[in-house]
Amino acid sequence: MPEFNFTINHVPAGPSLRAQLRAWTVPKHFQGSWRRQQQILVNGHYQSLTEPVPDDATITIAFAAPAPVIAPVVAPIKIAYADQRVIVALKPAGLKTHPSAVGDTDSLIGRVAAHFNGAPIYITHRLDMATSGLILLARDPLTQAIINRELATKTLRRTYTALVTPGMTQNWGRIDAPIAHRPDDIRRRMVGTDGLPATTFYRVQSRTTRYDRITLRLATGRTHQIRVHMDFIGHPLLGDPLYGHAPADRLMLHATTLTWQKPLSTRTQTVTSTVPF
Numbered sequence: 001m002p003e004f005n006f007t008i009n010h011v012p013a014g015p016s017l018r019a020q021l022r023a024w025t026v027p028k029h030f031q032g033s034w035r036r037q038q039q040i041l042v043n044g045h046y047q048s049l050t051e052p053v054p055d056d057a058t059i060t061i062a063f064a065a066p067a068p069v070i071a072p073v074v075a076p077i078k079i080a081y082a083d084q085r086v087i088v089a090l091k092p093a094g095l096k097t098h099p100s101a102v103g104d105t106d107s108l109i110g111r112v113a114a115h116f117n118g119a120p121i122y123i124t125h126r127l128d129m130a131t132s133g134l135i136l137l138a139r140d141p142l143t144q145a146i147i148n149r150e151l152a153t154k155t156l157r158r159t160y161t162a163l164v165t166p167g168m169t170q171n172w173g174r175i176d177a178p179i180a181h182r183p184d185d186i187r188r189r190m191v192g193t194d195g196l197p198a199t200t201f202y203r204v205q206s207r208t209t210r211y212d213r214i215t216l217r218l219a220t221g222r223t224h225q226i227r228v229h230m231d232f233i234g235h236p237l238l239g240d241p242l243y244g245h246a247p248a249d250r251l252m253l254h255a256t257t258l259t260w261q262k263p264l265s266t267r268t269q270t271v272t273s274t275v276p277f
Helices: 017-023 028-037 108-115 141-153 225-232
Strands: 003-011 040-042 057-064 078-082 086-091 132-138 157-164 172-176 179-181 189-191 199-207 212-218 253-261 268-272
Touching: 003 141, 028 057, 078 268, 086 108, 086 253, 108 132, 132 141, 141 253, 157 225, 179 225, 189 225, 199 225, 212 225
Parallel strands: 132 253
Antiparallel strands: 003 057, 040 057, 078 086, 086 132, 157 212, 157 253, 172 199, 179 189, 199 212, 253 268
8 A cells, every 4th residue: 555745844823733734625534534543743743633833834744545556558648747746647639538448458547657657646537538638637645635626616727728610609608507418328418407507618719710719617527518518509519429510530629728726735836738729
């Protein structure tokens, strides 16, 4: 079982260690485990979570946790950013984020695992197989949990670029339409009153006679959300084999930008990528 170690220096004074962990959005089950096993130290000594944090403190955390079993795949993969806690990989169109069926061998996480010599990799979000762009991966289970919390609270922001059928009448807009499973096709989704709430914001970047180029931001993360919403308003993505069937060499959707709060920090990090179409 791998061991994970964190050292956070120059922590300002605070009313309690628990308050500091809450500010870092550390889940309660981690806090409870560290307390019971005395795995969190302040200036080299264990202290109760209710005690105050002195100014300019050093907080250290050490714990062991299971790692997911990932078969490394030796194949090309581009890494857009990496530090001690996260990896941002650039997924090509046509590659699965992770194996999802018996017999799947190649995947983004398999390639990333091989790139980092078999180190543990933890998924935080996914991209459709046909979509290209940035994916944020965690290097430990605590970071995974914190990033998942950022996704839930909308602290983590994702933007996309897409080509859609031309003639959009508004330069920007918001699509609020619940997304449900399609009863006649397990692969597809649809807008339906029995679906989960879904919100997409879009802005037109440029227009041509063949397509409109738009940027999109998700307020929710439903399966095929952008693809379903743009088809719903009459401007499906080019190259989408499931929605709209507008012809193109590939699905014209790319995850362009990721912005997140760095784990156990107040700083934010932004990574961008070049759109390949």
